[in-house]
Amino acid sequence: MSKLSYILALDQGTTSSRAILFDHQARVVGVAQREFTQHYPQAGWVEHDATEIWATQRATLTEVLAKTGVRPSQLAGIGITNQRETTVVWNRHTGQPIHNAIVWQCRRTAAICEQLKQQGLTDEIKQRTGLVPDAYFSGTKLRWLLDNVPGAREQADAGDLLFGTIDTWLVWKLTEGRVHVTDYTNASRTLLFNINTLEWDPLLLETLNIPASLLPEVKPSSRVYGDADIGGKVPIAGMAGDQQAALFGQLCFNKGMVKNTYGTGCFMLMNTGQQKVESNHGLLTTLAVGADGGVSYALEGSVFMGGAIIQWLRDELGLIAHAKDSEACANAVASTNGVYLVPAFTGLGAPYWDAYAKGTITGLTRGANRHHIVRAALEAIAFQSRDLLDAMQQDAGLRLAALKVDGGAAANNFLMQFQADITHTRVVRPALLETTALGAAFLAGLATGFWQNTTQLAQCVSIVQAFTPTMPNDEREAHYQGWQAAVARARTEP
Ligand SMILES: Nc1ncnc2c1ncn2[C@@H]1O[C@H](COP(=O)(O)OP(=O)(O)O)[C@@H](O)[C@H]1O
Numbered sequence: 001m002s003k004l005s006y007i008l009a010l011d012q013g014t015t016s017s018r019a020i021l022f023d024h025q026a027r028v029v030g031v032a033q034r035e036f037t038q039h040y041p042q043a044g045w046v047e048h049d050a051t052e053i054w055a056t057q058r059a060t061l062t063e064v065l066a067k068t069g070v071r072p073s074q075l076a077g078i079g080i081t082n083q084r085e086t087t088v089v090w091n092r093h094t095g096q097p098i099h100n101a102i103v104w105q106c107r108r109t110a111a112i113c114e115q116l117k118q119q120g121l122t123d124e125i126k127q128r129t130g131l132v133p134d135a136y137f138s139g140t141k142l143r144w145l146l147d148n149v150p151g152a153r154e155q156a157d158a159g160d161l162l163f164g165t166i167d168t169w170l171v172w173k174l175t176e177g178r179v180h181v182t183d184y185t186n187a188s189r190t191l192l193f194n195i196n197t198l199e200w201d202p203l204l205l206e207t208l209n210i211p212a213s214l215l216p217e218v219k220p221s222s223r224v225y226g227d228a229d230i231g232g233k234v235p236i237a238g239m240a241g242d243q244q245a246a247l248f249g250q251l252c253f254n255k256g257m258v259k260n261t262y263g264t265g266c267f268m269l270m271n272t273g274q275q276k277v278e279s280n281h282g283l284l285t286t287l288a289v290g291a292d293g294g295v296s297y298a299l300e301g302s303v304f305m306g307g308a309i310i311q312w313l314r315d316e317l318g319l320i321a322h323a324k325d326s327e328a329c330a331n332a333v334a335s336t337n338g339v340y341l342v343p344a345f346t347g348l349g350a351p352y353w354d355a356y357a358k359g360t361i362t363g364l365t366r367g368a369n370r371h372h373i374v375r376a377a378l379e380a381i382a383f384q385s386r387d388l389l390d391a392m393q394q395d396a397g398l399r400l401a402a403l404k405v406d407g408g409a410a411a412n413n414f415l416m417q418f419q420a421d422i423t424h425t426r427v428v429r430p431a432l433l434e435t436t437a438l439g440a441a442f443l444a445g446l447a448t449g450f451w452q453n454t455t456q457l458a459q460c461v462s463i464v465q466a467f468t469p470t471m472p473n474d475e476r477e478a479h480y481q482g483w484q485a486a487v488a489r490a491r492t493e494p
């Protein structure tokens, strides 16, 4: 075992930045968390201030060390995991972003995506990147910034600008501008990266008019990238998009293993090993991390609104005071009384990919009350995940024995039981829901010798609870058909 005692994970999520300190048994020794501002400059647009992201992330790092009394010299390494696709462009000389970051949820580039489809590039994009032409991914966001921020195109052509997803931005800040790097998992979400050759794709760069000089170097997810200067030098040794980090943290190292994360959105990933599986059911093919820390392929179902629906009920409708109150609220009624909520607030992601669908509530009667609506919101999270699981099982040609879950909203027992019921699949929840941070810690720990191998990692993880399906078959399928009918009403495309 290394003489160094801890690994620090930085988890930069959509709504908050977290720093979590793990010991050698992967126990959480300390946590610090800071929320940051969401900017909605127009309907459907979402931005973050990259400078605020860095400030909150840096503050959590300082706070977690201060409150645990751990010194930088006791850290074996830092692992970074991040909200994916969110796009930052900054000046390489001043380190200043040229604009707010465009967030993965932002729909402003839907028209650019329509153009790509009209140019007949959908199949080409799918074959090269594993993705679909949707505003979700970084490529069109980067294009928008270069085309719309005054002077950006000239600066880019002069080689003065750098692009990064949030991982790249944090490493750049932590190394004081010495390192401009990303990892394969984050690169695979840009719409610019070829997942067959594992290189930036010249055709896509040309199509979107992106100079290659903006792009970071791409490396494996478990690797020393450089030293962070945090009052002592600490190697940054792990880096992965948050969903791929969660897959690793859930020990899904091998082919056929699946996890579903319930955070702001819901993201179901299946490791397909060295086999690149193309979906026929609206899923993405993406890069993940294999047992040796190298590249593996994954199938992914991405749902834009998961726990964020609960935030909406809390912040915009005021139906609950705290997210966790949704559980008691849902349990206060025996059913939704025929109410369905389709959370297409930012369009619909997998498996529908309908950029213009709008949020919809159906089945309201005079008997409907806030309990029914809250229950329908939680059920919607699980229905969307069933859509993904059905698609994934069909694409992979297998039936899952159990679904591993994590993320903030996986704490909700009503949601987990309903998930088991509506998918007719056992749902398994680990003791630690922060599997995203754990995955990043594992990657950094493997690269620095803090942990030797995946067997050692598996010994650190324990399962606390399993939810077994109890809903009768006819009730389940009738309820799911009700959901499908509600989705059909929310959609703009057949
Ligand atoms: N007990 C709960 N029941 C339902 N939703 C919850 C609960 N606790 C948290 N959430 C939701 O989970 C999300 C936070 O999860 P988290 O994993 O921290 O997300 P992220 O990493 O995307 O910021 C929020 O959208 C919140 O509304």
Ligand SMILES: O=P(O)(O)OC[C@H](O)CO
Pocket (backbone or CB within 6 Å): 012, 013, 014, 015, 082, 083, 084, 085, 104, 241, 242, 243, 263, 264, 265, 302
């Ligand atoms: O911030 P999260 O955990 O909801 O994750 C966001 C995803 O990475 C977006 O693709």
